[in-house]
Amino acid sequence: MKIRLLLLFCVLSIISSCNKDEVDSITIKKELFSGYVEKGPFVNGTSVSITELDGNLNQTGRTFSTTIVDNSGKFEQKSITFNSNYVQLRADGFYFNEVTGENSTSQLTLYSVADISDESAVNVNVLTHLEKNRIEYLMSQKQLTFKNAKAQAQKEVIKIFSIEKSGIANSEILRLSNGGDDNAILLAASVILQGYRSTADMSELLAGIATDIKEDGELTDEALGSKLINDARLLDLPAIRANLVKRYQELGLVAEIPPFEKYVNQFIENTRFKTTKFITYPSTSGYGENILSDQFTTVKLPKDKEPAINYSLAANLPAGTNLKVVLKGGAWGYRSMPNGPINWTVSLYDDSKHEQIFTATETGKSADINIQFTYSDTLSVEIYENNASTPTKVKRLIFE
Incomplete structure (x- = not known):
């Protein structure tokens, strides 16, 4: 009798497990999945990996590879099916440096994580990149939902640049070449992070900030903060705008460069970080x-x-x-x-x-x-x- 009950329990467990898998199974088919990779815009040939994530943001083992199709930073993947509503995007390539007006001399890697339940377009930029580690930490350690973790991470990231704004659109739908305050915030953060740094130095700065804010959402490393203000106060904002206008004109694209200047100036005026970079005069x-x-x-x-x-x-x-x-x-x-x-x-x-x-x-x-x-x-x-x-x-x- 005991053996029969044990077998019955096992059978019921298997059935229950099967039913649970069926309930949790998700199929999301996108006829076209696309987006833009921007620092400045990444250039043609940049590789983009689209990795499926489970509900805990762990990789499921399914990855799709594509490339940017033009110098505007646009990528596309046709007829793609996901078994989860979460994805991670990774882009590796050269990009247009809006401060110098030239393409970068080395490659940069940027990430984005997103919920694609209702989205067929996901962008990759410096805000999505800085949010990534913080989102993962908030979900794993604080048990926040993805939506809440993402909103909190974005709020904390833009605060680094002395920006506090409610109702801002998700970072993965922002564009450098679209008008409006939300896109202006993205562009301001992009130029402040770029400064007069090489790609390698900026990559190191991004990594340092992402690591520093991971657990508490605050940039506590004063040296990293000083790097931001050191170059921000020296930026030639009219030249940056002119560089972007010229770039998009050369690409034959209609672009509305958002009013990023006010957010750069706001950072310069309000940041608590101290300037440490000065012209020096040896004795x-x-x-x-x-x-x-x-x-x-x-x-x-x-x-x-x-x-x-x-x-x-x-x-x-x-x-x-x-x-x-x-x-x-x-x-x-x-x-x-x-x-x-x-x-x-x-x-x-x-x-x-x-x-x-x-x-x-x-x-x-x-x-x-x-x-x-x-x-x-x-x-x-x-x-x-x-x-x-x-x-x-x-x-x-x-x-x-």
Whole structure:
């Protein structure tokens, strides 16, 4: 009797298990599954993997591969069937860098996770990428639903950029080339993360942020935050807009670049992160003491028949910075050959104003020049950093 009951229990268990599988089984067929991969837009040939996930966001073992079909970042997969309503997208490729106006020199990997129950288009971008780890953690550790985890992760990610907005659309449906505030938030985050970084440096920054916010949703690594504000304050926003407009025109596409500038400026004004990236002025260079150094105050003039004393005009410019120096009053000369100006463009001496302008030629490089003084009643040094319209610093040098 016991054996019969045990067999009956096993049979009922099997039937129950079968019925449960039938109830949980999902079939979602998409005649066309598509989307856009954007940092800037990823370029033609980028590989895109579409991986099916179960209800716990674990991979089921089913993956579909496709590629981006044009330089707008668009990918397509026709006639695709899923047995779950969750997917992970991974894109690996080159992209248009909206800050430099050129394609990246190395590949970037971005991710997106989405519920495709009612969607046949899923985009991949920096917001979806930063949300991914946080969504997975919230579902596994906090037992949140996918919808709630996604909403919370998005809210926490955009807060990194000093943005708080309710009712924002899911990150996987946002586009860089569409109008509206939601798309402007995506573009603002994209340009802040890009900054003047190489693709490798930006990839490292993205990874660092995603790891840092995974468990508590807050960016607590101050060094990572400083990297964001360091470059954000130096961005040429009109040039970025022009780069994107030109790019889409070259592609023959109609695009409405959203008003991202206000969100970049909002981040610059409101972020708690501290700037740590500045133009520096060494005390000396190979030419002699640097008159731009904070410590330098006195110019020694040569006595009769003594050779001129060598001084330098030296600065170290981080990427994205620029510098103009105006010398006023007195008389000086600089060596033009054989060791001429290093990364300086020098104007003609203006006799009417008794001044000469030294402009750093390229960003991200050091500048130096060998300069000598013969006399001066008063000599002022005006330093203009990062397109300042008024001097960032003014020095008045003493002669002896």
